Amino acid sequence: MIPFNKPFIVGNELKYIEEAVKSGKISGDGIFTKKCHAFFEEKFGFQKVLLTTSCTDALEMAAILCDIQQGDEVIVPSYTFVSSANAFVLRGAKIVFVDSYSDNPNMDPVEIEKHITEKTKVIVPVHYAGVACDMEKIMNLAKKHNLFVVEDAAQAIDSYYTFSDGTKKALGSIGDFAAFSFHETKNIISGEGGILVINNPTYNTRAEIIREKGTNRSAFFRGEVNKYGWVDLGSSFLPSEILSAFLYAQLENLDIIQQKRIRIWEQYYSNLMPLQEKGFIKLPEIPSYATNNAHMFYVICRSYEERSSLIQYLKAKDIHPVFHYLSLNKSEFFLKDNSPVDIPNSDHFTDCLLRLPFYYELEESEQKSINSLIHEYFSSLESQI
Ligand SMILES: *Cc1c(COP(=O)(O)O)cnc(C)c1O
Numbered sequence: 207m208i209p210f211n212k213p214f215i216v217g218n219e220l221k222y223i224e225e226a227v228k229s230g231k232i233s234g235d236g237i238f239t240k241k242c243h244a245f246f247e248e249k250f251g252f253q254k255v256l257l258t259t260s261c262t263d264a265l266e267m268a269a270i271l272c273d274i275q276q277g278d279e280v281i282v283p284s285y286t287f288v289s290s291a292n293a294f295v296l297r298g299a300k301i302v303f304v305d306s307y308s309d310n311p312n313m314d315p316v317e318i319e320k321h322i323t324e325k326t327k328v329i330v331p332v333h334y335a336g337v338a339c340d341m342e343k344i345m346n347l348a349k350k351h352n353l354f355v356v357e358d359a360a361q362a363i364d365s366y367y368t369f370s371d372g373t374k375k376a377l378g379s380i381g382d383f384a385a386f387s388f389h390e391t392k393n394i395i396s397g398e399g400g401i402l403v404i405n406n407p408t409y410n411t412r413a414e415i416i417r418e419k420g421t422n423r424s425a426f427f428r429g430e431v432n433k434y435g436w437v438d439l440g441s442s443f444l445p446s447e448i449l450s451a452f453l454y455a456q457l458e459n460l461d462i463i464q465q466k467r468i469r470i471w472e473q474y475y476s477n478l479m480p481l482q483e484k485g486f487i488k489l490p491e492i493p494s495y496a497t498n499n500a501h502m503f504y505v506i507c508r509s510y511e512e513r514s515s516l517i518q519y520l521k522a523k524d525i526h527p528v529f530h531y532l533s534l535n536k537s538e539f540f541l542k543d544n545s546p547v548d549i550p551n552s553d554h555f556t557d558c559l560l561r562l563p564f565y566y567e568l569e570e571s572e573q574k575s576i577n578s579l580i581h582e583y584f585s586s587l588e589s590q591i
Pocket residue numbers: 259260261262263286287289290332358360361386387388389398399400
């Protein structure tokens with residue numbers, strides 16, 4: 207049986223958890239949390255990083271920091287995970303969904319511009335599969351219309367964008383804020399987990415306060431104030447040291463994890479290429495401004511029916527691919543208060559995109575059998591013609 211995902215341990219995860227417990231402090235913001243913060247800031251040039259218990263939490267913090275008011279409009283791709291929208295809905299925003307490119311699930315800047323109004327406050331680019339959105343165009347739109355940019359970089363660790371002047375920047379370091387996930391299905395994991403990146407130092411203090419239940423406890427622990435109290439909105443967004451210890455061990459092995467994942471990605475790509483050449487499926491495209499962090503491998507089938515029958519074919523051999531993202535504009539929750547809108551490219555990915563098993567411990571032999579079954583499926587179609 208080959209599952210879609212399998213959580214893994216790669217180094218000192220359990221040892222560091224033991225250390226954290228023995229140190230006598232397992233609530234948040236201890237030694238391992240600080241080590242993780244420093245790692246991200248140094249490695250990716252993030253101005254300030256705060257560990258959270260999920261990417262969803264980091265997005266919720268970003269929505270508070272953007273000071274969303276009732277009726278503000280937030281531009282979000284329709285083809286994304288619910289949290290990209292929900293975090294802003296919680297603060298009273300109206301979500302304006304825009305479409306993807308036809309050949310890439312990322313949000314199309316031409317579509318973004320069409321949907322900007324007087325009420326727009328935030329653009330939320332989602333770097334699907336860890337592949338960059340066209341950030342230069344998005345940042346220019348944001349500048350022109352004075353909007354915040356919150357990158358949903360849940361899938362985008364160790365991925366980069368190159369601007370037209372040749373400057374290369376890590377995803378998550380470009381917008382005002384960014385949110386990453388360490389959910390067990392991502393490249394780097396801690397079960398549940400995330401970070402908020404703050405790229406504009408104006409927001410550093412408020413972000414710390416929001417994360418610490420609306421108190422200035424962080425400043426108190428640094429000795430900057432002699433007592434702490436309730437100063438703002440907030441919640442409990444910080445993870446326990448047990449999670450941070452696990453995460454830090456994964457971060458120490460980032461390069462090893464990434465090398466392995468890129469090998470898996472390239473093997474799928476080269477092995478399935480003949481099926482793209484025959485027109486059966488489409489493989490992912492990486493635009494020239496983006497890098498590939500091997501977060502996922504997907505194929506795009508020709509129709510919903512063909513995808514369903516391919517899934518059945520693989521499941522019968524105990525291989526478990528998955529599809530995802532019912533376009534959010536078609537969700538039950540959105541349709542309660544809004545009329546249906548037509549977002550064709552997003553619907554196409556909803557119907558036709560298939561994610562293949564992808565995890566750190568996926569064996570070469572397992573991957574070979576997945577590939578040969580996919581080939582077998584399509585040659586059975588060919589022989590029927
Ligand atoms: C995984 C994911 C999230 C949610 O991450 P959590 O850490 O589970 O909250 C949000 N957005 C996208 C695009 C994701 O892939």
